[in-house]
Amino acid sequence: MSNLTSLPSWQALTEHADEIKQSHMKAMFESDPARAQRYGISAAGLRLDYSKNRLNDATLSLFEQLAEECQLEQQRQAMFDGVAVNHTEQRAVLHTALRSHDTSPLLVDGEDVRAEITSTLDKMAAFVASVHQGEWRGYTDQPFTDVVSIGIGGSFLGPKIMAEALKPYWRKGLNCHYVANVDGTAISEKLKKLNPETTLFVMSSKSFTTQETLTNTLTARDWFMANGGPEEAIGQHFVAVTSNVPAAIQFGIDADNIFPMWDWVGGRYSMWSAIGLPIALQIGFEQFRHLLDGAEAMDTHFRTAPVTQNMPVMMAMMAVWYTNFFDSGSHVVLTYDHYLRGLPAYIQQLDMESNGKGVNNHNQAVDYHTGPVIWGGEGTNGQHAYHQLIHQGSGVIPADFILPLNSHNPLGRHHAMLAANCFGQTQALMAGKTLEEAHQELLDKGVDPQAADALAPHKVMPGNKPSNTLLMDKLTPATLGALVALYEHRTFVQGVIWQINSFDQWGVELGKVLGNSVLDDLESATPRLNQDASTVELIKIFRKGEI
Numbered sequence: 154m155s156n157l158t159s160l161p162s163w164q165a166l167t168e169h170a171d172e173i174k175q176s177h178m179k180a181m182f183e184s185d186p187a188r189a190q191r192y193g194i195s196a197a198g199l200r201l202d203y204s205k206n207r208l209n210d211a212t213l214s215l216f217e218q219l220a221e222e223c224q225l226e227q228q229r230q231a232m233f234d235g236v237a238v239n240h241t242e243q244r245a246v247l248h249t250a251l252r253s254h255d256t257s258p259l260l261v262d263g264e265d266v267r268a269e270i271t272s273t274l275d276k277m278a279a280f281v282a283s284v285h286q287g288e289w290r291g292y293t294d295q296p297f298t299d300v301v302s303i304g305i306g307g308s309f310l311g312p313k314i315m316a317e318a319l320k321p322y323w324r325k326g327l328n329c330h331y332v333a334n335v336d337g338t339a340i341s342e343k344l345k346k347l348n349p350e351t352t353l354f355v356m357s358s359k360s361f362t363t364q365e366t367l368t369n370t371l372t373a374r375d376w377f378m379a380n381g382g383p384e385e386a387i388g389q390h391f392v393a394v395t396s397n398v399p400a401a402i403q404f405g406i407d408a409d410n411i412f413p414m415w416d417w418v419g420g421r422y423s424m425w426s427a428i429g430l431p432i433a434l435q436i437g438f439e440q441f442r443h444l445l446d447g448a449e450a451m452d453t454h455f456r457t458a459p460v461t462q463n464m465p466v467m468m469a470m471m472a473v474w475y476t477n478f479f480d481s482g483s484h485v486v487l488t489y490d491h492y493l494r495g496l497p498a499y500i501q502q503l504d505m506e507s508n509g510k511g512v513n514n515h516n517q518a519v520d521y522h523t524g525p526v527i528w529g530g531e532g533t534n535g536q537h538a539y540h541q542l543i544h545q546g547s548g549v550i551p552a553d554f555i556l557p558l559n560s561h562n563p564l565g566r567h568h569a570m571l572a573a574n575c576f577g578q579t580q581a582l583m584a585g586k587t588l589e590e591a592h593q594e595l596l597d598k599g600v601d602p603q604a605a606d607a608l609a610p611h612k613v614m615p616g617n618k619p620s621n622t623l624l625m626d627k628l629t630p631a632t633l634g635a636l637v638a639l640y641e642h643r644t645f646v647q648g649v650i651w652q653i654n655s656f657d658q659w660g661v662e663l664g665k666v667l668g669n670s671v672l673d674d675l676e677s678a679t680p681r682l683n684q685d686a687s688t689v690e691l692i693k694i695f696r697k698g699e700i
């Protein structure tokens with residue numbers, strides 16, 4: 154038995170889960186009229202209704218006990234204080250410092266990082282202003298009309314998805330494009346439409362070693378020069394964001410045009426750093442600051458609210474509850490806002506790269522499930538596709554429904570319909586429909602009793618399916634910042650409970666190394682072909698160029 158599963162709270166939760174599994178949420182609502190009021194939390198411009206979950210007051214007490222036994226408070230403090238909680242890389246984890254207004258010293262390896270954060274934000278602000286005001290121009294003295302952001306993983310998803318979410322705040326006259334994949338199609342399709350004279354490239358790579366990003370940047374540079382861009386103008390058209398400044402200089406980026414970041418910011422937590430430069434270019438620095446402010450408001454809530462009134466803590470506890478006591482292998486994020494259609498993919502990287510771990514902080518294999526599969530999409534589209542599985546599939550798939558109360562595009566009845574669908578789905582998941590109800594409905598429609606007997610079981614909706622509903626007045630930079638920070642902290646808290654390091658990602662390394670050796674064999678005149686038989690066969694077919 155591991156440290157975690159032998160905890161008194163874990164054992165108690167195991168027993169308690171057996172009890173809860175006997176009750177239906179519908180009955181819980183009927184017997185407790187105040188449930189919806191009690192099981193809600195407001196913070197940082199967000200409102201969480203978690204009443205449609207399979208829990209009661211006893212569950213909440215056990216969550217409190219679990220948090221205490223896992224030393225959540227101490228570990229949270231350690232993260233905010235700059236302790237090297239990413240112990241496998243000996244790194245502090247300080248994305249929260251990037252959005253903090255606190256000026257008290259924050260030491261990493263004996264150095265106060267506050268000044269670097271401020272000076273980088275100032276540099277970003279000045280750069281964004283000079284691009285917007287047309288002071289920073291292209292080589293033919295025209296203002297920039299397009300920005301191509303080149304980066305992948307954490308150096309891509311944040312800027313792309315947040316800029317997309319904040320489209321109502323876009324500055325006129327400047328369009329941002331994103332290239333991540335090493336697939337030549339990705340960059341070719343982007344460059345086709347662009348004019349090198351008015352295109353600015355932002356190359357984002359924390360490590361400055363990532364194959365995709367280096368390759369795409371070289372291709373962009375070749376395209377720039379092949380289409381009339383003079384070599385001496387590369388400095389004007391290419392800037393970089395990285396923690397590896399020497400490598401960026403060696404690559405040919407002008408030292409003045411490098412925006413620093415630091416190894417104490419994880420890639421998937423880095424949109425608040427200069428990695429967010431494309432967001433700031435798209436919406437302006439002032440709005441970018443609002444994004445940071447929203448996140449800071451969530452940080453403050455996370456640091457100060459007690460367990461059962463703490464939004465990220467409660468969401469994490471519920472995620473653990475379903476993963477470990479209800480065998481739910483996945484979690485779905487359903488955004489009822491077209492601007493937030495990319496958010497599930499963002500949370501997918503955040504959570505799955507953070508908590509997809511099988512070894513705990515004591516260097517032992519875990520004997521419990523950790524990070525579930527995170528997936529999702531935008532409502533109402535999903536209702537006509539995968540919601541079937543959530544409603545009637547054999548497993549439990551906890552769902553987060555996210556809805557702004559006011560639309561940026563109030564159009565007739567659209568928004569009320571959107572909201573009605575969102576609430577209707579959570580209601581259906583919770584209440585379901587019994588066999589008797591399904592049967593009676595069929596009879597009422599005139600179906601003959603024998604056919605109704607056969608059909609009714611297929612129309613049963615078991616209900617008792619958990620969901621959270623997250624509301625905000627409107628999708629703004631501040632509420633978006635709070636929302637993303639909420640999921641960051643939710644991810645962290647799950648990692649604390651599971652006793653894993655949420656801030657490394659060793660699992661992505663082996664594939665890269667093997668990929669490099671395969672690449673040699675694909676291109677070499679004398680391939681070594683020393684891989685397994687299947688891979689060797691695939692390499693041979695690729696070299697032949699036909700099946």
Ligand SMILES: O=P(O)(O)OC[C@H]1O[C@H](O)[C@H](O)[C@@H](O)[C@@H]1O
Nearest residue numbers: 305306307308358359360363420
């Ligand atoms: O920013 P970079 O160093 O180029 O890294 C880009 C991405 O690639 C890595 O393989 C990791 O899986 C990601 O966490 C990271 O964000």
